[in-house]
Amino acid sequence: MRLVTxxxxxxxxxxxxxxxxxxxxxxxxxxxxxxxxxSDTMARILAEKLETKWGSPVIVENRLGAGxxxxxxxxAEQAEPDGHTIMMYASAFTVSTxxxxxxxxxxxxxxxxxxxxxxxxxxxxxxxxxxxxxFVAQAKANPGKTVCSDAGLGSATHMAFERFRIAAGFEAxxxxxxxxGEALTEVISGRSDCYFALVFQAKKMVEAGKVAAxxxxxxxxxxxxxxxxxTEEAGYPNSAxxxxxxxxxxxxxxxxxxxxxxxxxxxxxxxxxxxxxxxxLGADPLPMSIADFEAMIARELKDNAALxxxxxxxxxx
Numbered sequence: 158m159r160l161v162t163x164x165x166x167x168x169x170x171x172x173x174x175x176x177x178x179x180x181x182x183x184x185x186x187x188x189x190x191x192x193x194x195x196s197d198t199m200a201r202i203l204a205e206k207l208e209t210k211w212g213s214p215v216i217v218e219n220r221l222g223a224g225x226x227x228x229x230x231x232x233a234e235q236a237e238p239d240g241h242t243i244m245m246y247a248s249a250f251t252v253s254t255x256x257x258x259x260x261x262x263x264x265x266x267x268x269x270x271x272x273x274x275x276x277x278x279x280x281x282x283x284x285x286x287x288x289x290x291x292f293v294a295q296a297k298a299n300p301g302k303t304v305c306s307d308a309g310l311g312s313a314t315h316m317a318f319e320r321f322r323i324a325a326g327f328e329a330x331x332x333x334x335x336x337x338g339e340a341l342t343e344v345i346s347g348r349s350d351c352y353f354a355l356v357f358q359a360k361k362m363v364e365a366g367k368v369a370a371x372x373x374x375x376x377x378x379x380x381x382x383x384x385x386x387x388t389e390e391a392g393y394p395n396s397a398x399x400x401x402x403x404x405x406x407x408x409x410x411x412x413x414x415x416x417x418x419x420x421x422x423x424x425x426x427x428x429x430x431x432x433x434x435x436x437x438l439g440a441d442p443l444p445m446s447i448a449d450f451e452a453m454i455a456r457e458l459k460d461n462a463a464l465x466x467x468x469x470x471x472x473x474x
Contacts (some may be wrong), residue, residue, distance in 0.1 A: 175413035183214040186245045186404075187227030187232050195355065195438055196402040199272050200245035202434050206425050207229050209346040211446060217245075224253035226260045229405075233265035234460035236407035240418055243269065247402045251457035252311045252353075255465055257473045263458060264408060267448040269415055270422035271403040277317045277374030278359035278385065280344055280368040281351045289391050292351065296327035305331040306340040306349035311470070314340065316461070317353040317374040317398035319468040324396035325380050344368055355400075356381050357439030374398045381439050399457075401443060403450060419447050 184207065187201040189327070200217045208215035220228035227297070229244050235240035244266060254263040279289065284293040296303040305322075307315035310333045320327055330348060334340040339356060343349035345367050356379045360367045363382075373385045376399050388396035404422055405413060423444045425431045432442045465472070 159182070165355060172244065175303075175411070175417045178414060178417055179211055179213045179425045181213050182241055183216065184211070184217070184240075185236075185242050186216050186217045187229040187236075187242060187248075188217055188219045188229040188253045188261055189217070189221060191221065192219060192240050195273075195275055195357075195374070195440060196245055196247050198438060199232050199402055199435065199440075202392070202431060203245075203272070203425055206420060206431060211230070211423070223257060223260060224249045226253050226257055226308075229253075229266060230261045232405070233261060233407050236414035238411075239409035240406060240410050242406070243418065245272075245402070246405055246407045246457045248313055248316075248398075248457065250310065250402050251454055252316060255458065255472070256311050256470065257463055260473065263454070267408045267410055268403040268447060268454055269404040269406055270419045270447075271290060271401055271443045271445050271453075272422070272426055272449050273435045273438075274376060275313075275374050275400045275402065275438075276356045276379045277314060277353040277398065277400060279321070279351055279371045279388075279426065280341075280346055280354050280358050280359050280362065281371060282334045282344065283369045285350070285369070285370060289388075292371055293325045293327055295434075296325075296329055296350075300328040301330060303327070304327050304332060304349050304352070306332045306334050306343040307352065308337045308340045309333055309335065312352045313398065313400040315347075315357075316464070317400070318468070319350070319464060320398045321353070321372075321374060321393065321396045323464070324393045334337075341368075353398075355439060357446055360439070377441070378434055379439070380441065399453075401453075402441075403439070415447065 188200050190197050202213040216451050228277040284455040340352045351422045360381050363370050373387050425443045426442050
């Protein structure tokens with residue numbers, strides 16, 4: 158009886174805490190990327206709006222390293238699990254945790270709210286290929302001689318390439334660079350035959366005549382480049398890579414707080430003002446339920462584990 162009474166008291170206290178959240182305390186969005194990166198910018202958009210609504214400080218703190226794992230590990234294991242520390246992560250969450258399994262167990266973070274999906278675009282030198290089918294045909298005719306760059310091992314640009322390569326059935330030399338700028342330079346210079354660039358980066362370079370866009374990797378076409386077909390529309394099943402951005406907290410965070418944060422963040426993502434800001438970044442707003450977000454993460458962990466094995470991507474044990 159005492160146990161039941163204690164549990165009821167705890168539940169009431171947690172519910173009351175959720176109603177008063179953030180209770181004038183500072184809320185921190187932890188960003189695992191540098192300022193100016195898409196997910197970091199989205200965190201700052203949300204922070205500004207939430208600070209105005211809550212009347213409490215909401216800041217963005219950058220904790221860089223290991224594909225976002227440094228920041229994620231701090232949120233999961235060191236920050237107080239009360240909802241005041243939120244990890245702004247991306248699809249790297251379902252890759253980095255597999256490539257470095259001893260650093261962080263994905264179960265240590267709880268899905269809260271999805272924010273956006275950012276398509277990647279396969280770019281190459283102008284006039285080098287007629288279309289994506291021509292690219293694949295030439296790559297198949299010259300196994301292992303096609304060179305494709307990416308923005309780093311395990312990055313969205315790397316995984317988008319590997320998913321497409323395996324779906325299309327060709328072999329290529331993959332070059333991991335230090336970041337998007339270097340990967341793009343490799344294509345422009347002709348040292349690399351392709352790179353899956355973020356859509357806003359690709360659009361700018363295509364309009365400048367420096368590269369050509371062959372196809373888009375993502376769940377649907379981009380509003381920034383609406384005439385560019387997706388890899389699946391081009392005839393390559395199971396080739397799309399979903400580069401999403403979302404918010405997570407420690408798995409020890411009380412459920413009422415998780416639900417409150419989901420409600421607040423999703424309302425902003427669905428609002429005309431924030432939706433327009435997200436679109437301006439070259440992303441598509443991606444609101445979904447907590448259950449759907451959890452299911453997406455579980456599905457991606459399974460799919461990415463298979464992709465990592467098939468593409469022979471090294472794991473840091």
